[in-house]
Amino acid sequence: MTVSASTAPPQAEAPATLPEPSAEPAAAPPPEKRRGADTRALTQVLFGELKNLTPGTPEHNRVRGALIEANLPLVRYAAARFRSRNEPMEDVVQVGTIGLINAIDRFDPDRGVQFPTFAMPTVVGEIKRYFRDNVRTVHVPRRLHELWVQVNGATEDLTTALGRSPSTAEIAERLRISEEEVLSCIEAGRSYHATSLEAAQEGDGLPGLLDRIGYEDPALDGVEHRDLVRHLLVQLPEREQRILLLRYYSNLTQSQISAELGVSQMHVSRLLARSFQRLRSANRIEA
Template identity: 95%
Template sequence: VQVGTIGLINAIDRFDPDRGVQFPTFAMPTVVGEIKRYFRDNVRTVHVPRRLHELWVQVNSATEDLTTAFGRSPTTAEIAERLRIGEDEVLACIEAGRSYHATSLEAAQEGDGMPGLLDRLGYEDPELDGVEHRDLVRHLLVQLPEREQRILLLRYYSNLTQSQISAELGVSQMHVSRLLARSFARLRSANRIDA
């Protein structure tokens, strides 16, 4: 509210009725601009704890002092030594300081030819589909008898043929085929119930 009031006062100071523009039409962009400027300059995109913010101010000050003294940007170790804190704290402060500036979705990412964040929105990661599929299968598999679990694992995770499974379990290949069919029927049924 206070920032909007400042914008309104600025609009009153700059308003010229001789220009033929109504005051609300002139004032609205000024007030909105003042509010946007305030958020841009003073509001963090992520909340940073007070202690870390106060330390961030000290890290910035030390960085400026050391840059002047050395004629180059100081290392993390040099900043930490100056403030008598750990390097990990310096790094945490630097990271916290970045919360003041949001990255545009359209900004190019590091590296040549890398797509921006906007280009990756909605991108489906095929690896994620595999993880979801494995989790679903694992959830359904535990509902089967141990023998059927083992046959499915041998067939689809160890990539054994039905003949190899029958030799390992000491049963006929036809019996393995029947057990696989029964397992699939149970999995389909369990999946319908869970859905």
């Protein structure tokens, strides 16, 4: 009997190779941080070039200009802290740029200090000096001005924390000062700009302050006339001046004036007529 060859036992299948879990890609830094890092790196390179150049040369001016341009975002960041002052932001940025230029000219990269850390106090100081010397309409005491800065900062912090405008008592408690001092600081803050009397009030649609608090003085029209009369009277003879004063300031009749001066009433009438003629001829407005 023929015996068939035994079939070889099937080989066990090799286990499937499991793919290794792929590592999670590192999260990319935010664009703001990337830009900040790029700016710091560029600033460091430019300062390295600047210290080897002679001031006043075209190459020195080119590198210095590149440093100013690269760090303008630092100025805009500092200027944004003063947006509540109601001053055009372009003017504040220009003033801050002056501080940036001063910081660039004084910065020593060999001291191991980051340029933004060195420049920020200079930029902010230049902006504060601008507000102190050029913006205020009314000068306030330095202590009140410095306290107003604290009140303004506390107001912003409390507004963010509370989700609403803080009360005077809350600001006073935060700074550990009296409510009267807070109110004085708020009043001092209004001295940055003078309100026009003719400007319409925003929001309420009411006319300007001039229309609401002004009034017409009935004696105002007579000011110019009284000055003119005074000027013309001194040109008359003394006796005619006295007759006019007795007639129109003391309200005496012609007969009373004649008795006062010891002359006839007819003579008083002729003197009055002559005085009027002289006044009319001397009055350039009438002429």
